Amino acid sequence: MKIVEVKDYKQMSHIAAEYIIRKVSENPSINLGLATGGTPIGMYKNLIQDHHLNGTSYQKVTTFNLDEYIGLSGTNENSYRYYMNENLFNHIDVQKGKTFIPHGDVQDFEAECRRYEELIETNGGIDLQILGIGNNGHIGFNEPGTSFNSKTHLVDLKSSTIEANARFFNRIEEVPTQAVTMGISSIMKSKEIILLISGEAKKEALHQLLCSEATESFPASVLRNHPCVTIIADEAAVSGAKLYC
Ligand SMILES: N[C@@H]1[C@@H](O)[C@H](O)[C@@H](COP(=O)(O)O)O[C@@H]1O
Numbered sequence: 001m002k003i004v005e006v007k008d009y010k011q012m013s014h015i016a017a018e019y020i021i022r023k024v025s026e027n028p029s030i031n032l033g034l035a036t037g038g039t040p041i042g043m044y045k046n047l048i049q050d051h052h053l054n055g056t057s058y059q060k061v062t063t064f065n066l067d068e069y070i071g072l073s074g075t076n077e078n079s080y081r082y083y084m085n086e087n088l089f090n091h092i093d094v095q096k097g098k099t100f101i102p103h104g105d106v107q108d109f110e111a112e113c114r115r116y117e118e119l120i121e122t123n124g125g126i127d128l129q130i131l132g133i134g135n136n137g138h139i140g141f142n143e144p145g146t147s148f149n150s151k152t153h154l155v156d157l158k159s160s161t162i163e164a165n166a167r168f169f170n171r172i173e174e175v176p177t178q179a180v181t182m183g184i185s186s187i188m189k190s191k192e193i194i195l196l197i198s199g200e201a202k203k204e205a206l207h208q209l210l211c212s213e214a215t216e217s218f219p220a221s222v223l224r225n226h227p228c229v230t231i232i233a234d235e236a237a238v239s240g241a242k243l244y245c
Pocket residue numbers: 035036037038039040066067131132133134135138139140141161165
């Protein structure tokens with residue numbers, strides 16, 4: 001794992017966007033793996049700004065999102081489909097039919113998980129996956145204890161994750177208790193991974209990531225086993241995260 005230390009959220013967002021823009025320019029048909037949450041919003045803003053200023057095109061790009069809440073349709077403003085439309089897809093020239101997110105409003109979740117996993121594979125896999133990290137080390141919605149062999153699956157969210165994500169909802173009771181997420185092995189198949197970490201609240205997670213062995217009790221630690229991971233972390237997250245364990 002390579003770690004790039006940056007000053008703040010703004011710089012993290014800028015550098016991550018610049019990297020994606022370069023990759024899209026090199027390979028206009030790239031398959032991008034995208035994440036939600038608060039962390040990537042600044043990066044998406046930079047991508048939109050660049051698209052308008054410099055014309056970077058996403059017409060041939062295919063995107064796969066990590067996860068989706070169960071019970072929310074794509075028109076629900078708390079769904080990750082809605083988030084992605086609002087924060088990125090509606091503002092660039094990506095073809096909507098080439099933006100994939102697991103469906104959270106189906107009856108047969110096992111079939112949906114199989115469909116999504118196969119969709120990624122039949123499209124040639126993910127070239128560049130963007131990740132955030134939960135305070136408890138979750139990536140996507142892979143909570144502590146998830147098997148490193150997991151594929152796309154249905155998860156029960158931990159109460160700490162529900163509490164952390166309640167800020168996006170009117171009331172904590174509205175936060176879905178389940179989600180469909182790409183599994184750890186699905187994420188690890190990506191050719192390259194960028195993990196964004198910002199803010200003091202994430203310093204403990206960063207510390208554990210850098211200092212613990214790869215263990216299923218801290219899902220992000222699996223990234224230690226991946227050949228091409230870059231962490232872009234800001235000062236607030238890095239300071240206090242004992243970088244030299
Ligand atoms: N499923 C998402 C994750 O993909 C994300 O990384 C995490 C951290 O979110 P934030 O960036 O808001 O801290 O939140 C959610 O649980």
